[in-house]
Amino acid sequence: MYFVVCVTEVGDRMKKPVYKELVAASSRPMVLSILAGGESYGYEILNKVRLLSGGELEWSDGMLYPVLHRLERDGLIAGRWELTEAGRRRKYYRLTVRGKRRLATDRESWRAVYGALELSWGSGRV
Amino acid sequence: MFELESELRNWRTRVERESSLSPRELDELEDHLRALVDLELELDGSLAPPEALAIARETLGEPSALSREFARAGQPRWKLLLAGAWALYAASLLLPVFRLELLPAWGLDAWMPRGYELLADGALLPFNLPMLLVLPLIWRKRRLKGTWLAGILGVIGASTLGVGVADALKGGDIMLLPGFWAWSASFVVASVALWLRRRGWASARPKKSLA
Numbered sequence: 001m002y003f004v005v006c007v008t009e010v011g012d013r014m015k016k017p018v019y020k021e022l023v024a025a026s027s028r029p030m031v032l033s034i035l036a037g038g039e040s041y042g043y044e045i046l047n048k049v050r051l052l053s054g055g056e057l058e059w060s061d062g063m064l065y066p067v068l069h070r071l072e073r074d075g076l077i078a079g080r081w082e083l084t085e086a087g088r089r090r091k092y093y094r095l096t097v098r099g100k101r102r103l104a105t106d107r108e109s110w111r112a113v114y115g116a117l118e119l120s121w122g123s124g125r126v
Numbered sequence: 127m128f129e130l131e132s133e134l135r136n137w138r139t140r141v142e143r144e145s146s147l148s149p150r151e152l153d154e155l156e157d158h159l160r161a162l163v164d165l166e167l168e169l170d171g172s173l174a175p176p177e178a179l180a181i182a183r184e185t186l187g188e189p190s191a192l193s194r195e196f197a198r199a200g201q202p203r204w205k206l207l208l209a210g211a212w213a214l215y216a217a218s219l220l221l222p223v224f225r226l227e228l229l230p231a232w233g234l235d236a237w238m239p240r241g242y243e244l245l246a247d248g249a250l251l252p253f254n255l256p257m258l259l260v261l262p263l264i265w266r267k268r269r270l271k272g273t274w275l276a277g278i279l280g281v282i283g284a285s286t287l288g289v290g291v292a293d294a295l296k297g298g299d300i301m302l303l304p305g306f307w308a309w310s311a312s313f314v315v316a317s318v319a320l321w322l323r324r325r326g327w328a329s330a331r332p333k334k335s336l337a
Contacts, residue, residue: 042154043161061162062187065154066199073203081153090157 017058026057027067028076029106035077035095036103042068042091068093076102128176134159137183145193159186204322209264211316214308215257221305253282253313260316263323276320283313 071077076099079091162182256278287310
């Protein structure tokens with residue numbers, strides 16, 4: 001029983017959410033990556049972020065839309081309004097050609113950062 | 127009796143009043159709120175709709191917090207353009223301007239009036255008034271559709287620029303008066319800004335239904 005409690009506590013400590021600066025920095029590649037998989041809307045995108053990160057990336061519901069609008073303004077994604085079967089107005093977003101190019105660049109950058117950190121941690125200095 | 131639709135309308139009215147979000151942004155947030163309510167009801171069958179709505183509202187955030195998040199994403203393009211138009215207009219008040227009846231009498235070299243000297247001129251009031259009307263839109267939200275204002279500004283800008291170009295082609299002195307060009311161009315830019323605002327401000331109108 002004590003062991004289980006200890007493991008849970010350690011698990012909780014390790015499962016500290018990713019700090020907000022990193023969440024903000026990764027928001028663009030995250031949204032672009034999700035939309036690379038197909039058209040989607042705000043609520044669905046948010047759920048995918050939570051699912052992909054196992055809940056470690058804490059995106060507030062209100063934070064998503066400004067990110068989407070900024071990406072739309074930059075021409076990386078494009079939105080269109082549709083009526084759902086329930087008769088609701090819903091905005092769907094898709095990746096643009098420019099967005100695909102940016103995603104490729106972002107992917108390279110994040111891989112470079114991740115690779116460098118992995119090497120650094122693997123060298124036993126940390 | 128609790129009615130979800132009427133409560134959602136109340137929520138929308140409150141957010142509209144307490145934030146600077148446009149109807150289109152509210153459309154998107156309302157869709158999100160509805161999805162959250164559905165999720166809450168689906169997750170907990172014993173939950174009553176008012177409770178589900180309360181949880182969903184809390185998850186989405188307070189109007190002021192939502193407004194802050196949206197503001198963090200940057201100003202909309204129309205607002206930057208409108209601020210640019212006003213900067214141009216303000217600059218034109220300090221630059222030498224063109225006044226038809228003065229040119230022959232005074233001559234360009236002898237005296238070139240500045241824009242601010244003509245601002246109070248009654249003859250120019252119909253031109254300057256629309257520009258003064260759009261100024262509050264830069265700072266605060268107003269329920270102004272602005273279509274007619276965009277039209278008036280566009281007509282003023284296009285016609286004065288047309289007069290300027292015609293004069294320049296005839297070799298007139300208007301070419302030498304930067305105040306005139308800045309003044310005319312500010313109307314065109316403000317008109318474009320209002321058209322963009324109208325497009326972004328309008329409530330969403332979906333074209334077709336999803337199958």
